[in-house]
Amino acid sequence: MLFKDKKAIKSSEITDQKVFHDRRRIIKAAAGTALGSMMSPAAYALKKYQAIPVGPYSASLKVTDYEDVASYTNYYEFTTNKTDATVLAKGLKTNPWKVKVEGEAEKTGDFDLEDILKANPLEERIYRFRCVEAWSMVVPWIGFPLGKMLQQFKPTSKAKFVEFTTLHNPDIMIGQRTGSLNWPYIEGLRIDEAMNPLSFLATGMYDDELPNQNGAPLRLVVPWKYGFKSIKAIVKIRFSETMPATAWNKRAEGEYGFYANVNPEVAHPRWSQSRERVLGASIFTPKRNTEIFNGYGEQVASMYSGMDLKKYF
Amino acid sequence: MRVSKKGWAVIKIAVFLLCLAPFVFLVNDTIQDQLGANPIETLHFRLGDWALRFLCIGLAISPVKRFFRQAWLIRFRRMIGLFAFFYATMHLLVYMVLDLSLSWDAFVDEVPQSPYILVGLLTYVLLIPLAVTSTKAMQRRLGKKWLRLHQCVYLACISAIVHYFWLVKSDFNEPVFYAAVVFVLLALRIRVKRKPKLIS
Numbered sequence: 001m002l003f004k005d006k007k008a009i010k011s012s013e014i015t016d017q018k019v020f021h022d023r024r025r026i027i028k029a030a031a032g033t034a035l036g037s038m039m040s041p042a043a044y045a046l047k048k049y050q051a052i053p054v055g056p057y058s059a060s061l062k063v064t065d066y067e068d069v070a071s072y073t074n075y076y077e078f079t080t081n082k083t084d085a086t087v088l089a090k091g092l093k094t095n096p097w098k099v100k101v102e103g104e105a106e107k108t109g110d111f112d113l114e115d116i117l118k119a120n121p122l123e124e125r126i127y128r129f130r131c132v133e134a135w136s137m138v139v140p141w142i143g144f145p146l147g148k149m150l151q152q153f154k155p156t157s158k159a160k161f162v163e164f165t166t167l168h169n170p171d172i173m174i175g176q177r178t179g180s181l182n183w184p185y186i187e188g189l190r191i192d193e194a195m196n197p198l199s200f201l202a203t204g205m206y207d208d209e210l211p212n213q214n215g216a217p218l219r220l221v222v223p224w225k226y227g228f229k230s231i232k233a234i235v236k237i238r239f240s241e242t243m244p245a246t247a248w249n250k251r252a253e254g255e256y257g258f259y260a261n262v263n264p265e266v267a268h269p270r271w272s273q274s275r276e277r278v279l280g281a282s283i284f285t286p287k288r289n290t291e292i293f294n295g296y297g298e299q300v301a302s303m304y305s306g307m308d309l310k311k312y313f
Numbered sequence: 314m315r316v317s318k319k320g321w322a323v324i325k326i327a328v329f330l331l332c333l334a335p336f337v338f339l340v341n342d343t344i345q346d347q348l349g350a351n352p353i354e355t356l357h358f359r360l361g362d363w364a365l366r367f368l369c370i371g372l373a374i375s376p377v378k379r380f381f382r383q384a385w386l387i388r389f390r391r392m393i394g395l396f397a398f399f400y401a402t403m404h405l406l407v408y409m410v411l412d413l414s415l416s417w418d419a420f421v422d423e424v425p426q427s428p429y430i431l432v433g434l435l436t437y438v439l440l441i442p443l444a445v446t447s448t449k450a451m452q453r454r455l456g457k458k459w460l461r462l463h464q465c466v467y468l469a470c471i472s473a474i475v476h477y478f479w480l481v482k483s484d485f486n487e488p489v490f491y492a493a494v495v496f497v498l499l500a501l502r503i504r505v506k507r508k509p510k511l512i513s
Contacts, residue, residue, distance in 0.1 A: 067350075068350035069350075071349060071350055072349065072350035072351060076483070080483065080484035082350075133482070135351055178484075251483055252483075267426045270426075270427060270428060270429060270480070271423070271427045271429075272422055272423040272426045272427065274422055275422075275423070277351065277353065277354070277412075279350050279351055283343075283353055286416065286419075287412070287419070
């Protein structure tokens with residue numbers, strides 16, 4: 001009998017699962033350090049943005065676990081599966097990275113992300129993130145205010161909107177070989193929305209660089225809007241006079257509007273938006289009531305005064 | 314091949330345990346916290362997937378039995394059907410108990426706004442009489458009507474597919490796959506039904 005001795009293991013000798021995982025973590029951390037020291041001095045530090053100051057509007061919210069945020073992403077450029085994106089996005093090379101600026105601005109052209117980061121001091125913003133699928137999380141982003149960055153390109157008076165484009169590279173972004181959306185992914189903001197101090201461009205999260213699946217190396221974060229507005233892996237910013245045709249709006253006009261402001265009163269045609277599942281809570285925790293503008297009304301509501309939010313959803 | 318009464322009992326228990334395995338894995342993953350960032354969604358989707366798979370397996374039994382002349386397969390159809398009902402029940406319970414936290418306000422607000430949830434509920438309602446009348450005694454009592462009643466499962470399969478299509482945002486691969494399976498299994502029945510007419 002090959003497995004005769006199996007019974008001989010006492011339960012006291014079996015490693016407790018928590019201890020096992022702790023050990024794994026220590027081993028992983030040690031491996032990371034060893035690898036880092038071999039590569040370059042810059043990679044030696046495990047986290048890149050540890051000493052970044054916390055910026056304004058960062059409400060004292062309970063931050064979602066990093067593992068949840070990094071393993072649950074809608075990144076249709078790779079796959080429509082939220083957990084598979086974590087693995088598939090690994091192949092994306094995010095350094096060096098260029099951002100093309102064009103349209104109604106005085107200063108246009110190709111800019112190295114490195115130079116953009118030098119010109120824009122980093123800060124941390126802890127924002128709620130509400131997906132149109134009725135789940136939400138709280139993420140500590142590292143980045144800089146979008147408005148201040150856009151001003152550096154001196155937009156002209158004709159610049160009424162800002163359009164953002166995600167990288168289009170079907171060789172690596174294999175989801176772009178399918179017709180799940182019209183590629184490339186395009187998103188946009190009205191110029192006053194883009195200049196609002198809440199609008200943020202993130203290059204990191206949780207004191208470290210953005211993982212690829214979360215939109216590295218540069219993504220938009222507009223916390224009062226549904227998550228699909230917060231476009232990932234930005235390669236182009238265009239100032240325009242007309243409203244950009246955005247990816248989800250092109251896919252289903254009646255379901256995903258240009259504004260996409262979080263609003264519990266305006267249901268998605270196929271589901272209610274009045275509640276949201278807060279990720280990281282126990283399975284017995286009831287859903288949270290969704291707030292208008294995701295709780296950022298004080299900063300953004302005035303931009304929409306007099307607008308019919310049911311019509312301009 | 315002759316199998317004794319005892320032999321069939323053993324085989325039935327084995328098939329039963331096999332059908333229960335996805336549920337056991339799900340319970341295990343729940344206890345071990347292995348359901349990912351959105352555990353309720355994972356539970357809900359995996360149970361829904363299994364309900365649909367068992368509906369398809371149940372639907373496949375009679376055509377497979379016919380084409381491969383394996384009459385013994387029919388012995389398992391009741392069990393498969395009841396497992397479809399079991400997974401559908403758990404799917405619905407996860408929605409009611411975990412997602413809606415048994416809140417009537419949430420139910421009244423969310424369900425009427427979601428056509429796909431309404432279709433899902435309709436599917437479940439169609440399955441209830443089938444589960445209730447699945448016993449041998451009921452089969453005898455209802456006679457010919459029993460077959461008619463249990464053809465409701467065709468409708469339930471179609472409405473389950475509609476339920477799936479209606480909730481998807483943009484990637485229709487999976488509902489298209491199940492729709493194709495159900496389409497083929499229903500189409501096979503049309504052919505099989507005509508045959509006796511030609512003979513007579």
